[in-house]
Amino acid sequence: MSEHPILSLRTKAFDLQSKFITKFKQTWxxxxxxxxLNIQIGHxxxxxxxxxxxxxxxxxxxxxxxxxxNIKDELCDCFLSICSIYEFYGxxxxxxxxxxxxxxxxxxxxxxxxxxxSQLLDSCLILQGIKPxxxxxxxxxxxxxxxxxxxxxxxxxxxxxxxxxxEFDKMIEQTxxxxxxx
Numbered sequence: 354m355s356e357h358p359i360l361s362l363r364t365k366a367f368d369l370q371s372k373f374i375t376k377f378k379q380t381w382x383x384x385x386x387x388x389x390l391n392i393q394i395g396h397x398x399x400x401x402x403x404x405x406x407x408x409x410x411x412x413x414x415x416x417x418x419x420x421x422x423n424i425k426d427e428l429c430d431c432f433l434s435i436c437s438i439y440e441f442y443g444x445x446x447x448x449x450x451x452x453x454x455x456x457x458x459x460x461x462x463x464x465x466x467x468x469x470x471s472q473l474l475d476s477c478l479i480l481q482g483i484k485p486x487x488x489x490x491x492x493x494x495x496x497x498x499x500x501x502x503x504x505x506x507x508x509x510x511x512x513x514x515x516x517x518x519x520e521f522d523k524m525i526e527q528t529x530x531x532x533x534x535x
Contacts, residue, residue: 356446357503358510359432362521366436369525376532383441387477390434390502394470397427397509398463405460425515429524431506432517438473438499450500459512466505473498 374381400421403413413420421427438444454462476495478484510517 357449357507358517359435359503359507360439360446362432362517363436363439365521365525366433367440369433369528370437372529372532381437383438384477384481384483386434386437386441387474390431390438391470391474393427393430393434394466394502396421397424397431398467400424400427401459401463424513425520426524426527428506428510428513428515429521432521433524435499435503435506442495442499444496444499448496448500449503450497452501452504454504454508457508459509462505462509462512466502466509469498469502469505473502
């Protein structure tokens with residue numbers, strides 16, 4: 354199996370994450386990366402819904418002082434987290450499972466992504482002993498759920514015609530401005 358396109362961004366993602374850790378002097382690991390992925394998938398879903406509402410002449414849903422509309426930027430934020438999880442968990446390319454999601458509409462993919470991100474967090478908390486274990490191989494559950502999220506993010510990227518490398522570089526530039534301005 355060839356490398357997933359998102360995972361080709363790992364080096365840039367890890368470098369950017371290191372800058373965050375240094376700047377804010379925070380401990381960052383698997384759990385924090387999975388939690389951040391949950392937040393970013395929420396932002397991605399919100400930007401998707403906002404775009405659809407605005408296209409139909411409805412008012413967009415927003416947070417105070419924050420309008421989430423840029424699906425491509427939110428995808429890049431998800432890429433950052435998904436690459437971090439890959440590194441922190443130590444997933445190997447050969448462990449990844451390719452899911453067939455070719456004909457699903459984007460709205461359905463967003464819903465699945467939202468559900469899977471919660472399942473990934475649940476699995477992470479079990480693996481870290483924060484939640485009681487279930488009667489299943491949690492390592493397999495974690496990697497399979499991760500693989501499904503990765504595949505869906507890649508499919509949404511194709512639907513949205515995202516130039517992954519270019520958009521990720523833009524996100525890095527914006528983040529560096531933010532980090533230096535803090």
